[in-house]
Structure formats: C-alpha cells, structure tokens
Amino acid sequence: MDFGLSGKRALVLGASRGLGAAIAAALAAEGVTVLGASRSGDYTVDLADKASVAALIDKVRTEGGVDILVNNSGGPKAGPAQGQATADWVAAFETMATSLYAVTDALLPQMIERKFGRIITVGSSGVVAPIAGLALSNAVRGAIAGWSKTLAAEVAKHGITVNMVLPGRIDTDRVRELDQGKAGRTGTSVEAVQEASRNDIPAGRYGRPEEFGAVVAFLASQQASYVTGSMLRVDGGMIKGL
Numbered sequence: 036m037d038f039g040l041s042g043k044r045a046l047v048l049g050a051s052r053g054l055g056a057a058i059a060a061a062l063a064a065e066g067v068t069v070l071g072a073s074r075s076g077d078y079t080v081d082l083a084d085k086a087s088v089a090a091l092i093d094k095v096r097t098e099g100g101v102d103i104l105v106n107n108s109g110g111p112k113a114g115p116a117q118g119q120a121t122a123d124w125v126a127a128f129e130t131m132a133t134s135l136y137a138v139t140d141a142l143l144p145q146m147i148e149r150k151f152g153r154i155i156t157v158g159s160s161g162v163v164a165p166i167a168g169l170a171l172s173n174a175v176r177g178a179i180a181g182w183s184k185t186l187a188a189e190v191a192k193h194g195i196t197v198n199m200v201l202p203g204r205i206d207t208d209r210v211r212e213l214d215q216g217k218a219g220r221t222g223t224s225v226e227a228v229q230e231a232s233r234n235d236i237p238a239g240r241y242g243r244p245e246e247f248g249a250v251v252a253f254l255a256s257q258q259a260s261y262v263t264g265s266m267l268r269v270d271g272g273m274i275k276g277l
C-alpha cells in the first residue's frame with residue numbers, strides 16, 4: 036500500500052536507536068525526508084535542556100518545518116511512587132513532557148498553514164495499565180495522554196491528527212536495561228526475567244522495533260486521516276484490560 040507520504044518531511048525525536056530509529060526507518064522507506072534528533076543525532080537535542088530544545092525548534096522552523104512530528108524521548112529511571120525526590124518528578128516531566136509540548140507548539144503553525152499534519156507521540160502500555168516499579172513513567176505519560184487528547188480536538192479542523200502509540204515490550208536497549216535492573220533487584224537471571232515477561236504476553240514474545248515503526252508509519256499516512264485522539268497499543272496483547 037502506498038501511504039502517500041512521498042516528499043513529506045518528518046522530525047523524529049529520540050531517533051538514534053530503539054523505537055525512534057525504527058520509526059525513522061519506516062518513514063524513510065515511505066519516501067519521507069526524516070530529520071532524526073537525539074543527543075547523538077544529526078539534529079542534536081538534549082530534551083532535558085530548554086536551550087537545546089529551543090535551538091532545535093529554531094533550526095527546524097527555519098528549514099520550513101515538518102509535516103510529521105514524532106514525539107519520543109528516553110524513558111525515566113525505574114522506581115516506586117513513594118519516596119521520589121521532587122526534583123526527579125520535575126526533571127522527568129520537563130524531559131518527557133514539557134519539552135515535547137514546546138516542540139509541538141512551535142511546529143504546529145506551519146502544519147496549520149499546509150492544512151496537513153501528523154503528531155504521533157510514543158507512550159507506554161503503562162498509560163492504560165500502570166507498570167509496577169515505573170512510577171515516574173506511569174505518571175508523566177498519563178499527563179502526556181491528557182495533553183495529546185486535548186490537542187487532537189483543537190487541531191482536527193486543520194487536517195492535523197494527534198495520536199499516541201503505546202509500546203508493550205519491544206526489544207530495545209531500554210527494555211534490556213529494565214530487564215537487567217529487575218534481575219539485579221530480584222536476584223534472578225535476565226533470562227528468567229525475560230521468560231516471565233514473555234509468558235505474560237499472549238503473542239509469546241517481545242515485539243520487534245520494526246513492528247512498532249510500521250504502525251507509526253500507518254498513523255502518519257494519508258489513509259489514517261480520520262484517526263485522531265486515539266491511543267494504539269502495539270503490545271502483542273500484553274495489556275489485559277479493554
């Protein structure tokens with residue numbers, strides 16, 4: 036199927052590896068010119084640093100903006116809801132939420148002018164089913180979900196869709212690190228942690244980054260023009276609730 040994206044431009048945040056890299060590859064395969072941003076990318080940005088975010092915004096706006104924005108970031112440290120320092124809550128919120136809101140706000144006017152836009156934010160299964168031991172992630176992503184849904188209603192009349200994609204357990208550096216951390220905390224092997232995880236996923240395996248990238252490419256497509264304000268799970272059936 037031709038997604039009708041040839042000649043479009045996309046900014047993908049957190050594009051140097053994992054889900055962001057797979058999204059960038061999927062969009063590029065559809066003929067999209069992809070600007071990949073991360074601390075080590077061609078478009079350098081540290082989402083924890085307001086000045087760095089402002090510099091990225093200036094650069095992308097000066098180059099004419101983008102048609103597709105993929106809001107993605109590194110995940111926060113693991114830990115319980117109790118006992119987190121206020122500074123850690125604020126840092127997670129600024130790095131994962133307000134920096135993405137700022138980039139989106141700044142790039143929206145050029146999408147509105149073109150009467151086309153796709154804003155796709157990478158969330159987590161934790162938005163629907165909070166994950167034990169990932170309190171910072173659960174809390175901040177819940178806020179992002181509220182923002183994304185509110186924005187979707189504001190800009191739909193301009194031909195701009197705003198959606199979230201929720202990964203379950205996709206095989207990336209981040210998930211490998213979390214599995215290693217859990218193995219260390221529980222005194223088991225990484226293999227045992229991974230096996231327990233696989234047993235909890237109806238598909239019986241972790242997802243592949245390219246399976247995630249393909250779903251994002253679909254949401255960016257012309258065909259997905261009437262899908263907005265949605266959250267799409269890519270989790271092999273892991274989330275148990277409706």
Ligand SMILES: NC(=O)c1ccc[n+]([C@@H]2O[C@H](COP(=O)([O-])OP(=O)(O)OC[C@H]3O[C@@H](n4cnc5c(N)ncnc54)[C@H](OP(=O)(O)O)[C@@H]3O)[C@@H](O)[C@H]2O)c1
Pocket residue numbers: 048049050051052053054055056072073074075076080081082083107108109110111130157158159160172202203204205206207208209210
């Ligand atoms: N993989 C999953 O199954 C899964 C499940 C639930 C939620 N998630 C969430 O989805 C997001 C992406 O996951 P992933 O598995 O692809 O993670 P990952 O493998 O850790 O990749 C994170 C990406 O974000 C970039 N990044 C990290 N900190 C950054 C910063 N301060 N400024 C700019 N870029 C930064 C990294 O590049 P540099 O290091 O080069 O900056 C990298 O490209 C994360 O928020 C993660 O928590 C993933």
